[in-house]
Amino acid sequence: MNPTTFRIGGDLEVGRLGFGAMHLPTERGQAWQDSIAVARRAVELGVTLIDTAYLYAWGANEELLAEALFPYPPELLVTTKVGIARSEETGEWGLDGRPEVLGKQVERALRVLRVERLELLQLHRIDPEVPLDEQVGALRELKEAGKIGRIGLSEVGVGELEAARRITDIASVQNRYSLLHREHEQVLSACAEAGIAFLSWRPVAGATPETSARWGTEDDSGISDVVADVAAEVEATPAQVALAWLLARSPVVLPIPGTGKMAHLEQNLAAAEVELSAEQWARLDATRRDVDTVGV
Template identity: 35%
Template structure:
C-alpha cells in the first residue's frame, strides 16, 4: 500500500455513474448536519460543505426528510454562488410533517411533483442533478412513480434519477421506465449485503452504486468505544449494532481494522473508505460528517492504494456477515439512512 499527496492537496479523482453522470470519487453525506447524529452547528456544517468543494468533492447528498426539510436549506445556503461545482443529490418519498414526528412513505405521482418543486425551492437551484426515490412505496407501482420522474427529467427539473434501498427486481422495473443512474445502499466492511444480488444487477444495467454509511455509522473510524461517547439524542444509541454484546463483537472487528491500518500508517477510517473505493470504479462512497477535520481525513483516503494482499487481509478481517446485529431497529424511522 502506498499513500501519496499532502494534507489539503489531494488530487480529486472522478467517477462516472450510469451513462454520463460524472462526480467526484468520494462524496459528502450531509444528513447528520441536521438530524439523527446529535447536536447541530450550522456554521461549522456550512464551512464543511464549502471546504469539501475546495477539495474537489462535488457529490453532495441530502434529502427532503432530513431535518425535516432543513438539511436541503442548509445545503442550498452553503452552495450559493458555487452551483457549477456541485452535483446536487436529494431524495423524495419519505413524507414527514415538521410538527409531530410523522414518518410515512409516499411515491404517488402527484406527490413526486410537489416534492420536487419544494426541494428546488429549498435548495435554491433550478434543477436537481440526481433525484432519488428514497424508499419504495409498496402501495404505488414503481412504474407509476418512475413515469412521473421521467416527466420531471423531460421538464428539465431533474437531470438523473436514482433509487435507494430497492431490491434488484424493483430496480429492473424502474429502469425499464427510465434509466436509473445510481442506486444508493448501505455498503461498508460491516454491510456487505449488496455484493450478493444487487451489485451484479446494477452492473448488468450500468447503474452506479452510491455507498452510504461506508464507515459503519462511524464505528469503523475506531473513535467509538462505548455509547457514552454518543449524545443522548444520537439515533445510533437505539440501533442493534451499537447494543450490548453486538457492540462488543463489532468493536473486536474494529480492532482488527485498526491493526491493519496502523501497519499501513493510515487511520482505520481511511482504510475502510479505501476498501469501498477499491470495489470498483462505479462505486462512490458518501461518508457523512459535519466537521472539517473529519472531512479532510476522509478525502485523504483517496490517496490510499490497496494491493491485492491488502484487500485479502481486509476481507479476512471482516468477511461478509461478520458484523453482529441488524442495520436498523425493528421499527426504524422510515427512510432513515
Template identity: 45%
Template structure:
C-alpha cells in the first residue's frame, strides 16, 4: 500500500499528489490561458480535494500563476505548501536565461512573496543552477533568506546526483525537482539520493508531457483497462508506488482533468503490474 503523505523537510506533512500551475498560463507558459476564473476554480477544487502541495514558479506567466494562487486561495489553509521557484528570467514565450547572482535571487524571492501575498514561502526552489555563479553563493543567498524567515525550505531543480551531494554539503535541502516518469528515468540516481536523505522528489512531466504513446502506451492501456482507469492515472499511480519520496504535481487547467489526476490515488497496482511497468522501454 502506498503512503499518501511525505514529511517535507522532516516536518511539514504534505499530500504526495499535488498540483502544478504551469498549465494555468498560456502556451509557452506565457500570458493568460482563457478565462482566469477557470484557473481559480481549478486551484480551489484542488484544495477542496485535499491537495496541500502546489508547485509554481515566478516565470509562469511570468508572475501570473503566483497571482492566480493568491486570488483563488487567500487566506491560505495552514497545511498548504506553495512550492515556488526563482533563478530563471523569461523574456518571451520561447526565450529565457538563468540568473543566479545572489542579489538577483533575493530580488526574485521578494517578488515571490509579494505576488502570492504571503510572508513566508513554504518551499523555494532554485529553478536552475547558474554555471557562472558558485553554488555556494547561490545557496548561500537562499540560506540567508531562510534565516530571515522569508522561506521555510530550500529545493533544487534539474540537477545531477553530484550536484545534489555538493548542495547537501553546503546547506539543508528539502527537495529536488527533476524530470521523471514512466518513460524517462534518467534521474534514478538522484531519486536514490532523495530516498537516502529523506528529500522529496517532485517529478516534472509526470505524465511524460502527454507522450504515453506507442508500444509502452499499449501496455499501460491494458493495465488501465483492468482498473477502469486512464493511462494517465496508471502513470501517476506508478510514481506513487515507485518510491515514497516521489511527490508528483501534474498540471492542468481543466477541472475534469484535475479530478482524473487526483483519483489516481485510488489505483492499487499489483506486484505483477508494477513489474510489467518497470520493464517498459524508457528514453
C-alpha cells in the first residue's frame, strides 16, 4: 500500500496527490469564477498541496487562489515560485535570480497570497547569469528572516541540487517527470535518498496520444497503448493509471496534475484509489523511453 501523505522538509505533512494551478484560466468574468470553483472543489476533495507561481499569468494565478481559498484551511499548503521577471531594459520576460529581485518577488507573493510566511517557496529556475550561492543564499536569508518556511528548486540536475544543499536545506524539487518523460531519474533517486519531496509536473504526459501531443512530444514507444491496456484491466482512465504509477514509483513523488476542468480534476484525484499489481506497474515501467539522464 502506497503512503498517502508526505512530510515536506520532514515536518509539513501534505497529501501526495496535489493540484497544479497553472492551467486555471485567469481572465476576469465567467472564466475567473469557473477557476475559483475548480480550486475550491480541489480542497473539498482533500487536496492539501496546490502549486502556483508568479510566472503563471504574471501573478494573476496567485491572486485567483487567494480569492478562492483565503482564509486557507490549516492543512492546506499553497506553494509558489519566484525567479522569473520582466527586464527593465528590454521589457522581455526571462530568468532573474538577482537577490534584490527574488526579495521583491517574495514580498509580493506574501502580499498577494495574504500570508505572513510562505511555507514552501521554490526557485522557478536557476539563473545561469547569477552565482548559485547568491540566489540560494538570498532565499536562505529570507528564510532566516521568517518570510519563507522551506526552500525548494525547480528543473535542476543532481549537481545543482547538491550545490544548493551545501548552501541551505532543500525541502523540494519540482521537475518534469512522467511515464513519457523520465530524464530526471537521477534527480529523483537523489531526492529519495535525502527525503526531499519530488513534485512531478506534467505527470500524465504519455497517458494518451493526446497528452503526448499536447506537450509537443511524440510517443514513439507505445506507452499510451500499454497505459490503455492497464486502464481497461483496473477499470480506470489512462490519466489515473499514469498517476497511480507515479504514486507507486517512490514515496517522495508528489504528482501535481493540473486542469481547469472540474471533471478532469475529479478524475485525477480519484487516481489515489487506483491499485496496480506488481506486474501491471512493472509493465508500465518497462515502457521507459531512451532518454538522456540529466545528472549535472
